[in-house]
Amino acid sequence: MATLAEEYLETDAGKVQLFRGGDGQPLLYLHSAAGEAVNPTAEQLADNFAVVAPVFPGFGESEGIDRIEDMEDATFHHLDLLDRLGFDSVPVVGLSLGGWMAAELATRYPERVSKMVLVNPVGLYIDGQPVKEIFGRTPAELAEDMFADQSHPMAQMMHMLSEFRGDVGQQIEVPMELVLPIWKSMSATAKLGWDPYLHNPKLRKRLHRVSAPTLVIHGAQDTLAPKAISEAYAADIPDARLVDVDGGAHLVTLEKPDEVAALIREFVS
Template sequence: MSTKSVPRRLPRRPASSLSERWTVVDGVDVFYRESPTPPDAPAMMHVHGFGLSGRYLLPTAERLADEFHTLVPDLPGFGRSGKVPGGLDIPDLARDAARFLDDRGIETVTLVGNSMGCPVILEFAHHYPERIDRAVLVSPAGGAYNRPLRRAVGQLTRDGGREPPRMMRVATPDYLRFGVPSTFKMFSALTSYPSLERLLELRIPTLVVIGDRDPLLPGPDRVREVAAATDNHVLVVRIEGAAHAINFSHPGELAHIIRLFMADRPIVDDPASPGHASLYEIHRGRHLPSTD
C-alpha cells in the first residue's frame, strides 16, 4: 500500500525583522513593530503617510534598527490598529503618537515621517517640543499644492507610475481598509493644516528629503525658498530618481542620509552603493554643521 508524501509546509516568512506587537492606548488597539535594540539606544519612531500603515516604512526602518530603538506604529485609524470615532485630523494623530510613546515609556525621540507623517511630526513638535530631538521629513505632503482633491488624485496617479510595482501590493490593502469616508475627512484635515507655519516654528535640527520625480511636491526653487526662511536649522537633500514613497523605494539611500544627519556629518553619496541613485544637498542652514 503506497502512501503519498505530504509536502512540508514552510514556515511563514516574518513580515519584518522587527518584532510585531500590540498594545492598547486610550482604549484603542494599536499595532506596532519594534526593534530588539537595547532600550538605552536613541529612540527613533517612523510615522506613515495618508491612508497607509507603517508597513511600507519598514525597508528604511529595518536598516536603522541596529543603531536606534526603532518603532513603527500604525496610528489609530490606520492599518491594523483600531479606529477612533472623529479622530482623523493632524492634532489628533500627533496626540496619538505622544500617547503611544508614553505607553512605551519613551520620553524623547527622533521622528521620521513620510508624506502625511510630516505634518504629524510638525504638530507633535508644536505641542511637545521637549520630547523631540530631531525631525526627518521625507516627501512632506499637504497644503495648497495638493488642493483640490481632484488635483491630489492626479498627483497620486502620476506618482503610482513612478513607484516600484511592489509598492501597490503593500499600499492597496491599506487604502481599502482605510475606506472612502476616512479618505475625504483626512484629506480635508491634511490640506488645511498650517504646515509652513509649523515648519517655521521648529527650533531643532531638521532634515527634509525629497525626490526629483515626486509630483506631490513643488519644484526645488520653492523648496529652497521655504527652507531659507526657517532660521537656518533645516537641511534639504534631494534624491535623484525618487518619487514620493522614498522610505520604500530608496531605503538604502535614505537610511544613509539619516545616519549622516544624526551624526552631524556632511551629506555625501554612499560609497558602498555605487551606481545607485545620487543624492545631494540643495539647502543647508548656516547653523548646521558645515560640509567644509
C-alpha cells in the first residue's frame, strides 16, 4: 500500500498542508470534519492513482481559515487549489463535509470535476431527517455515530478523551496533540456549517448542474448523516447511483477501506 507524503502549497488563503502519493491519473480527496486527509482508503487509492489530499484551512497545519466565511469561499479555495496543482478536470472524492464541498464545486464549476464520489455526504436538509448534532457532544457520543465498531482505534481514543473530567480528583492526562486537532477541526467546521446547520438550502435545486458521473456511498450503519441525504444526492444528480457499504458508519473510509477503495477504484477507472 502506497504512503502519502506531506507537502505544503502556497495558495490565496496562505500555506496549505497536503498529502500526495501514487502515480497515474490524479484524484483529489476532500476530508471530513474529522480531518482525516491521511486515511487507509486514500492510501489504497494511491496504489492506482496520483492521490492529492489537501488539508482544509483551519484543519491540521493549513493556514487561512480567517479568509473563509462560508461554503462559497471554500469553493473558491478549492478552485485556487486545482489551478495551482495544474488540474483542469479531476475526479473528486469527498467524505461527509468533504462530500458537501465536492458537490458545491461540481454544481458551480462542473467542468472542473470529471467524476465525483460522495461518501456519507452532508450539505442537504431533508425534512424530519437532519444531520445529528456534532457540536457540544462528547467525543464518546460522537464515536457512537462515527464508528460501527467501537473497538476501532480512533473510536477508542475518542472514548478515552471523554473520560477527562473537570474534577481534579478524576482527571486523566490527555496529551495536547490529541485535543488541539479536535478543537481546531470543530472550530473550522463551525465556520462553514453552524447556521444553517451543515447544509446549504440552495444546493439541492442546483444539483441538476452536476455533469460528472457520480457515485454516492453510504455507510449502512451511519447514524450521523441519514441515508435520505445520500438518496437525495443520488436522485437529483443526473448521472448518479447509490451503493451501501455494510459494517461501516459515518467514517466508513476508516472502517471499511478495502470495500470503499474497491468501489471508488472501479468507478473512477
